[in-house]
Amino acid sequence: MNPMPTHELARRMAELARQVASPRRVEDVLSDVTAEARTLIPGVDAAGVLLVGTAGRFESVAGTSELPHRLDELQMRFKEGPCLDAALDQTVVRTDDFRSEARWPQYAPAAAEIGVLSGLSFKLYTSEQAAGALNLFGLRANAFDDEAETIGAILAAHAAAAIIAGRQSEQLESALSTRDRIGQAKGIIMERYDVDDVAAFDMLRRLSQDSNTKLTEVAAKVIETRGT
Template identity: 40%
Template sequence: MELPELADLMGTVADTLRTPVTAEDSLDLITSSVVATIPGITGASISVTSTDGTIETLAPTDPLAAEVDQLQYDLGEGPCLDAALSEPVVQVDNLGSDDRWPQYGPKAAALGMHSQLSFQFRAAPRVRGALNLYADEPQTFDADAHYIAGMYADWAAVLLGWSRQESTMTEALESRTTIGTAIGILMERYQLDANRAFTFLVRTSQTGNVKLREVAAGVVRDTAKKART
C-alpha cells in the first residue's frame, strides 16, 4: 500500500474513533485482529482467572473457540489453563497426538482444532489470564506468530488494566519499536490515548487488509517524509 492510500485509509479509520470504545469492544477487536493478521489462525479468545479460582472466556471470535475453552475448564487440563495458571507460553503443534493433555487433545482434534498457542498475562493480586490462538491445521505457529501474539497479549493486559509479566505499558511499547513509535505518532497527531492509538492501527490493518507491522511502518515513514519537507 502506497503512502497516499494509507493516509486516506487512516483518515477513514480516524472517523470511527470519534465514537466511544468500550473495554469489551477493544477486547473483541484484539481477538478478531489476531485472527485477521496471523496466517492460519481460525479462532481466538481470552481466558481470565479470578481470585476465587474460577475461569471464564472473554471476546471469543466464534462459538468453537468458546467451546474448546470451556472444554479445557471442564476437564481441568489444556494449554489455556497451563498458560493462565503457570506457563508464560504454551504451544501445541498437533493436539490430537500431544500426550500432555490426554483427555483434552483428542476431544479438541475431534472438534476440528489441531494447533493451539496460549500466551499468559498477569494481574495483581493473584489473577492471571491467557490469550488463546486456535488453528484447524497442525504445525501452524512460526516465529512471526509468536511475535504478533505476544504484542496482542500485552495489549489485552493493558486494556484490562493489567501488566503482562510485570512490564509497564511503556516497556511493552519499547519492546516493539516500530509499533510503539507509530502509536506515539498517532497519540500526538490525533490527540489519542495509547489504547485508542493502538485501536487505530488495528482498525487500519483490518480495513485495508494490511499487516499491522506494515501499517505501523507506513505511519513512521510518512512522518519522517513530512519532517524532511
C-alpha cells in the same frame, strides 16, 4: 496466506494502542485484539480470551466464534489445557498437533475431536484475584511458527494493557464512590451532633472498630438513617 508487510503490521498495532488508550469498554478492546489476531497471524481460525478467577470461576470472552468458548469450557471441566497453563504458569504455550499432544491427556483428544489441531496461548496478566490468556486456534496441524509467536505476544501485550486499564478505572470509580459515601455520612453526623469534620470522621472510625465493620458499611448505615 502471505505474511503481513511490516508497515501494515505497525499501522495495525498503532491503531490498537490508540484503542487501548481511549475510554472504551475492556470487552470491546479485547474483541478488537482477537479480531486482529485472525487478520495478522496466518493459521488463526479462531481466537478468544480466557480469564480465570478464584474458586474456579472463569470467563470466556472476546471469542471470534463459539469455538474458543467450547474449548475454554473443556479446559475448565478437565482442569488442564494450554490456555490454563499460559494463564496460570507459563508465558507462551504452543501446540503443533493436539492429536499427538501428551501434556493434556483429556483435553487434547477432545480438542482434536472437534477439529482443532493447533494452539497458541499467551499469558495476559496475573494478580491475586485472577489470571488470563490470549488463545489462538488453528484447524490444521503446525499452523503457527516463530513469527506467529512474536505477533501474538505483541497482541497479548495490548490485551493485557486493556485489562489493567479497565481494572484501574474500576478501582478509581470504587474509591471515588467510597470517598463520597464517607463524606456524606460525615456531613450527616456533623449536622446531627453539631461536631466538626475531624470529630465526625473519628466517630465513624470508632464505630467501625467497635462493631468490627468496614468503614464504608458504617457510612452506608449512617446514610440510611437520614430522615429517621
